[in-house]
Amino acid sequence: MPRTLAQQWLNWGMGLSLAGLVVGCSQIEIPFISSSLNSGNSDEQPALSGNGRFLAFVSNRQGGRRILLYDLQQRRSIELPGLNRPGAIVEHPSLSYTGRYIVYTADDRGRPIVALYDRAIQRSQPLTLSYPGQVRNPNISPDGRYIVFESGSRGQWDIEIIDRGLNIELDKEEGRVEEGERGRVGE
Structure with missing residues (x-):
């Protein structure tokens, strides 16, 4: 039975509308935007700063394992020049x-090392180049003076501590009182 021109246009318009709904509801891949926290890539090993503002994690965004830093307060990524070296x-x-x-x-030469990155001077420095054996799982104290990690230098996993000394600039927020700096009542 022949269709009228109006019926053909109506069928065509409904088909386009239905196709638009299917496309509009389908899942599409969103490209990495530097200001977003989650992505379609593998993001793992999260670490939170003591004040709860910053989140560091390892990601394979941009084709390689890199440490990324995210400001939870401002909801944006923070650049880390000098930290992620190619390879x-x-x-x-x-x-x-x-x-x-x-x-x-x-690990850039087949042997893992513990390294420290200072955001103020935008530079990394290796801390365990002279350690025999493997190292893993480093942690830094809130003030930045002490670093602990696991070391396999004696054929078993032991805990090592690095004291960066008294001459470093401690990491403390303005107005925050450190333990031991508080005076006693009546002093």
Whole structure:
């Protein structure tokens, strides 16, 4: 039975509307946007700063394992120039109180080392180049002075502590009173 021109246009219009609904409801991949926290990539090993503002994690965004830093307060990514070197494999970030210091393991020559990144000067420094054996799972104290990690130098996993000394700039928020700095009542 021949269709009228109006029926053909109506069928065509309904078909386009239905196709638009299907496309509009289907899942599409969203490209990585530097200001987003979650992505379609593998994001793992989260570490939270002591003040709860910053989140560091390992991600395979942009084609390689990198440590990323996210400001939870401002909801944006923070650049870390000098931390993620091409070819280096980074793991297990740990943050000081305000996120100034990031300690992590890096493996760029077949042997993992513990390294420290200072956001104030945008530079990493290796801490365990002279350690025999494997190292893993570093953590930094809230003030940034002490770093603990596991070391396999004696054929078993032991805990090692690095004291960065008294001459470092401690990580503490303005107005925050450290334990031991509080005066006693009546002093």
